[in-house]
Amino acid sequence: MMRRPYNFSAGPAAIPEEVLRQAADEMLDWRGSGMSVMEMSHRGPQFESIIAQAEADLRELLGVPDDYAVLFMQGGALAENAIVPLNLSHGEKADYVVTGSWSQKSQLEARKFCDVHLSANTREQGYGGIPDPSTWSIRRDARYLHVCTNETIDGVEFHFVPDGQGVPLVADMSSHILSRQIDVSRYGCIYAGAQKNIGPAGLTLVIVRRDLLGHAVASCPTAFDYAQVAASHSMYNTPPTYAIYIAGLVLQWIKRQQYDGLTGLAAVEARNVAKARLLYDTLDASTFYQTRVAPDCRSRMNVPFHLRDAELNAGFLHGAEQAGLLQLKGHKTVGGMRASIYNAMPLDGVQALVAYLREFESRHA
Numbered sequence: 235m236m237r238r239p240y241n242f243s244a245g246p247a248a249i250p251e252e253v254l255r256q257a258a259d260e261m262l263d264w265r266g267s268g269m270s271v272m273e274m275s276h277r278g279p280q281f282e283s284i285i286a287q288a289e290a291d292l293r294e295l296l297g298v299p300d301d302y303a304v305l306f307m308q309g310g311a312l313a314e315n316a317i318v319p320l321n322l323s324h325g326e327k328a329d330y331v332v333t334g335s336w337s338q339k340s341q342l343e344a345r346k347f348c349d350v351h352l353s354a355n356t357r358e359q360g361y362g363g364i365p366d367p368s369t370w371s372i373r374r375d376a377r378y379l380h381v382c383t384n385e386t387i388d389g390v391e392f393h394f395v396p397d398g399q400g401v402p403l404v405a406d407m408s409s410h411i412l413s414r415q416i417d418v419s420r421y422g423c424i425y426a427g428a429q430k431n432i433g434p435a436g437l438t439l440v441i442v443r444r445d446l447l448g449h450a451v452a453s454c455p456t457a458f459d460y461a462q463v464a465a466s467h468s469m470y471n472t473p474p475t476y477a478i479y480i481a482g483l484v485l486q487w488i489k490r491q492q493y494d495g496l497t498g499l500a501a502v503e504a505r506n507v508a509k510a511r512l513l514y515d516t517l518d519a520s521t522f523y524q525t526r527v528a529p530d531c532r533s534r535m536n537v538p539f540h541l542r543d544a545e546l547n548a549g550f551l552h553g554a555e556q557a558g559l560l561q562l563k564g565h566k567t568v569g570g571m572r573a574s575i576y577n578a579m580p581l582d583g584v585q586a587l588v589a590y591l592r593e594f595e596s597r598h599a
């Protein structure tokens with residue numbers, strides 16, 4: 235069979251081919267049930283087993299402690315920009331660190347619901363770095379401190395866990411959750427839209443410490459009240475059943491991964507490090523291409539880069555498609571190119587991109 239092209243989309247993004255094949259095999263009849271997962275009652279025993287397995291696998295992969303609830307929600311990360319303050323701000327103070335377009339959106343939305351203060355903000359500097367956390371101004375009585383630990387558009391990633399100075403950390407991890415091991419216990423709340431590294435669009439994952447629940451403001455919609463969603467095991471209303479099923483297959487795929495003597499999430503992380511190093515080393519070795527993010531906070535998942543001569547952009551993208559390298563165009567606010575190399579991108583895909591980068595340069599330099 236012909237190899238599919240490599241897909242560098244920032245999201246919705248590539249899904250492991252093995253998962254797509256398994257889903258195709260199970261499409262008409264899920265394991266002898268006579269039904270597609272799409273056609274099952276969310277309260278029936280089959281789907282109950284699917285969601286329970288997905289939660290157990292997620293807990294195992296990320297080492298989620300028992301005092302944290304795992305919630306399968308809808309609305310994406312942008313809805314969480316409202317749902318977080320509705321649930322966690324008590325209508326009072328919340329602090330935000332702005333390191334890119336997504337955290338900027340988060341703080342703007344939160345202003346509708348609470349008293350927002352920016353603890354740090356790199357907007358004026360064009361979002362290329364993370365200010366030293368010792369310089370952040372965090373209000374002692376803030377209900378939480380919000381960060382975006384991987385800025386998908388700007389390519390800025392936290393390679394450390396910030397110190398909230400006693401204020402619970404809330405993190406938008408949409409574009410790097412499950413790309414690396416994390417210490418969940420350092421966070422009060424983690425949220426992520428699924429369509430980057432977990433599965434299809436339509437599912438939002440929330441991991442929240444149980445002692446923070448139960449303080450939603452009175453106007454919070456019931457379907458978005460974390461305490462309600464937790465009490466009903468994500469079944470307050472119909473959850474996005476098919477997206478949860480695919481996410482479950484992706485989690486099983488992560489558990490099976492092997493690389494460099496490692497297995498599971500450790501293997502995936504080591505492979506992601508190798509992929510990112512290969513790509514950044516290639517870009518750094520050239521004067522034809524440029525990267526603009528400070529080396530200590532370069533994202534392993536989203537690699538924005540520029541051709542020094544922007545006149546060549548259209549030709550670059552056309553040639554890339556011909557070479558089976560899809561969706562490399564940069565976000566409109568940043569320009570240039572962006573290669574998103576999530577878990578589902580194999581090392582071979584990055585090698586193919588690197589070969590194309592060198593070949594294009596040698597033709598045009």
Ligand SMILES: *Cc1c(COP(=O)(O)O)cnc(C)c1O
Pocket residue numbers: 245309310311312313336382384385386406407408409427430
């Ligand atoms: C994609 C993305 C979002 C937006 O997610 P939606 O599902 O479209 O709401 C927010 N934050 C980050 C970090 C993202 O990568």
